Amino acid sequence: MTIRVLLADDQTLVREAFAMLVESARDMEVVGQAATGRQAVEQARDGRADLVLMDIRMPDLDGIEATRLIAADDDLAGVRVLVLTTYDTDEHIVDALRAGASGFLVKDTRPAELLDAIRTVAAGESLLSPGPTARLIERFLRSPSAPATGGPECLSEREREVLALVARGLNNTEIAEVLGLSPLTAKTHVSRIMGKLAARDRAQLVVVAYESGIVTPGNI
Numbered sequence: 001m002t003i004r005v006l007l008a009d010d011q012t013l014v015r016e017a018f019a020m021l022v023e024s025a026r027d028m029e030v031v032g033q034a035a036t037g038r039q040a041v042e043q044a045r046d047g048r049a050d051l052v053l054m055d056i057r058m059p060d061l062d063g064i065e066a067t068r069l070i071a072a073d074d075d076l077a078g079v080r081v082l083v084l085t086t087y088d089t090d091e092h093i094v095d096a097l098r099a100g101a102s103g104f105l106v107k108d109t110r111p112a113e114l115l116d117a118i119r120t121v122a123a124g125e126s127l128l129s130p131g132p133t134a135r136l137i138e139r140f141l142r143s144p145s146a147p148a149t150g151g152p153e154c155l156s157e158r159e160r161e162v163l164a165l166v167a168r169g170l171n172n173t174e175i176a177e178v179l180g181l182s183p184l185t186a187k188t189h190v191s192r193i194m195g196k197l198a199a200r201d202r203a204q205l206v207v208v209a210y211e212s213g214i215v216t217p218g219n220i
Helices: 012-023 035-044 063-070 090-098 111-122 131-143 156-166 172-179 183-197 202-212
Strands: 003-009 028-034 050-054 080-085 104-105
Touching: 003 012, 003 035, 003 111, 012 028, 012 050, 012 111, 028 035, 035 050, 035 063, 050 063, 050 111, 050 183, 063 080, 063 090, 080 090, 080 111, 090 104, 090 202, 104 111, 156 183, 156 202, 172 183, 183 202
Parallel strands: 003 028, 003 050, 050 080, 080 104
Antiparallel strands: none
């Protein structure tokens, strides 16, 4: 299956460079290019993209607001957003995750890693690097300005354990190894947690885990 990618960046040269890279992959194609966040939303609504490679800083409508509009649109439920940022400590990344992005990536990532990231997110997984995620959470998510959310009281003790491991960046296989479960059982737990918390994907689970205190900065 070919992954249809929409590129959203206000710099033409950056978009063209990403376009050449994406087109070089046999399982991907570029279906659009947007210079503003509003254009990205409009083109996503055209129904052609599976994934939006979204820059945060764009004119007219920034990448965070564009991501929020895409994630909130029921007709775009199958469209994933992979946020690009110049620095992995960009304070807006947490806002992007809250808005519905499925992960983030720094722009100086190696070409092969970028293509793998697109495949990962397009497949419905999240791209979360434990180190940068922990630093971001420590700096911003637990700050006084961070909105309070209710804790996931509806989760069982096992589900809380699984959620904590998701927040640390572990995949289903790694979670299974830590808890002595089968990968299928671990996947089932993650799916149930997402359903109970109405989370779009694993990226949203990370936000919930930190905001609820199940995982705290420094406890990574």
